Amino acid sequence: MITTYVVIGQVCAVLLVCRLAYPSANSPRGRARRRRAVQADPGLVLLDDLIRELRRDGIAPGRVTLVLNRARRLGIALDVQWRWLAAHGAVKFLAAIEADLTEPQLVAHLDAGTQPNLDELLVFAAANGFATPPIRPRRAARS
Numbered sequence: 001m002i003t004t005y006v007v008i009g010q011v012c013a014v015l016l017v018c019r020l021a022y023p024s025a026n027s028p029r030g031r032a033r034r035r036r037a038v039q040a041d042p043g044l045v046l047l048d049d050l051i052r053e054l055r056r057d058g059i060a061p062g063r064v065t066l067v068l069n070r071a072r073r074l075g076i077a078l079d080v081q082w083r084w085l086a087a088h089g090a091v092k093f094l095a096a097i098e099a100d101l102t103e104p105q106l107v108a109h110l111d112a113g114t115q116p117n118l119d120e121l122l123v124f125a126a127a128n129g130f131a132t133p134p135i136r137p138r139r140a141a142r143s
Contacts, residue, residue, distance in 0.1 A: 039086065042079040050081055057090035067097045076103045083110050092118060099124035 029091045031052065039076055046070065054064045072083055074097070084106050085093045092115065096106065099121045 004054040009110065019135075036124075038082065039102055041080070042082045045078045045082040047078065050078065050085065053082075053085060054090055054093070067094050071097045074102060075099065076106065080106055080110070088115055092121065095121035095125050098128055100128060 027108065035053075038049050050068060051064055054067075055061065059067075068081075076097070080103055081093070081097075084096065086098075088108060095118060096116065101116070101121075
């Protein structure tokens with residue numbers, strides 16, 4: 001009987017150590033670890049990583065869903081989306097997807113180290129029905 005309690009205690013100790021050593025993906029430490037891993041190897045990127053990054057940059061949830069669905073329909077791979085987002089930021093990412101840039105166009109810019117003109121992207125995005133800027137300016141704090 002006592003051996004059963006000892007074994008149960010050891011199993012609980014092992015589980016506790018594992019839990020502390022490997023935080024859940026939803027904890028701040030787990031999210032930071034995941035972000036570093038994806039930055040080091042964009043091939044590891046998941047849709048949740050893109051959603052989290054766009055939300056972190058202030059993009060509204062509905063806009064995030066709309067743009068990522070559009071990117072999927074355009075056939076743009078997740079790792080290309082992540083590379084573009086990391087290189088050019090959320091505003092140019094949304095503008096590029098809403099302007100219907102294709103994966104080969106995005107990859108060509110990434111490989112060459114160039115970027116399309118934001119004003120031109122916004123014109124094409126507006127022609128596709130995206131009339132509002134990707135990110136609303138935040139209100140200045142009242143004094």
